[in-house]
Amino acid sequence: MVRSLILVAAFLSFTLTLAAQQSHKHPGLAPTQQIDGSINPEKIPDLTAYRLFFLVASTPPNPKPAELVRQSAQVDKIALSDEDHQLLISILNEFRVEYTDLIAQYNQAAKAAVAIGKIPDSKAFLVTRDNLVQATRDKLKALTQNGMSQLDMHVQREKRHMKSIGPATN
């Protein structure tokens, strides 16, 4: 029994050292998969695509003139009616405020946790984040049916300019 324990301890020590040496660059990194939207746009989840579109097409509060011009040019690509155009901009900017606040709150808590040696629950935060994106998508139902269709077509097309890394699925 003692001999077995000694062998196990030796093996344990060897394995940990080897793991540390071999995975010096990414110790503990789980397998990931990359999705390239230019090759497989259908693999970019809709929630991801809408989140990225919301972020890029929105402006922060008190936008500068150049930011307004950029936003207008972005939304113009969707070819909405004037009413849908204005409504979409309003929803986008509301999302930006909520998203910024959500991240700020989480990061403050995360920093505090790390400072006392705890690990923040970033996985739970991702669920909260996605809930916000979905809630914003639900607000888009206020657009006309044609507007919603145009918007969705636009977001689906924009997936070709998106890339994603996340947990491996196989």
Add this chain to the structure above:
Amino acid sequence: MKVPTQLLFVLVFAGVCVADYTPQYDSYWTFSFDPETSTASLNVIVDGTTTGDCYIGTYYISNCPAQHSPGIENVINSTNASSNGPSQDMFSYMSYEIDNSAALPVGTDYYTFQIEATIYCATAGANIYDTGYVSGSHGSPDDIPLNQFSGQCYTNYNSSNITAAHAYWNNTSRTPGCWWDAPENESYPTWVCTDSNVNAVPTCLQTNTNKRCAYQQIFVNSACNAVTSNMWRNTPR
């Protein structure tokens, strides 16, 4: 109780080889063009975090959580807005965007671009996420004026307030479209695009009351089939 050596090895091995954190980042780049100011824009964003913890089994990974920092390359022609963002621990959430705009010479709408989005891990000493370098050109340098889609547009909506209109290729709907000058209170007319011969042109429906005079010239082949071009050209108001 005597525990078999083999079982001890299995139990220990299972405990030390479980990896425990996963980077989850997304990136997106998109173009836009404002014909009124002849300004091209390119937005690049990287957004996400790392999930998990700092343990491999019961072993605590040294220098964990690592510091991650975003980097974005964003260049339009010679206008370079590339930048690196502040570093933060990997379990914090990162949303970093660089917007770039460049005024193009009036009458041109062709520009080159380069983008790349990365997340650098200080512990790894390498990028843990990299879109790869993407470069290319947007628009077309050629100005071939002929095509049947630059002809007249007419409407089945009666209004004496609609003035000049121009045919264009709608890159969003991938169909011919029309832009027109119209007073603000004209809303939702239905336009039909046609060439001067009123023949063999796919119909389009355009409900946009945008007052811009921009249009997109397209190339056509000898069979008069459209070969798309992302070209905008301001017309004088």
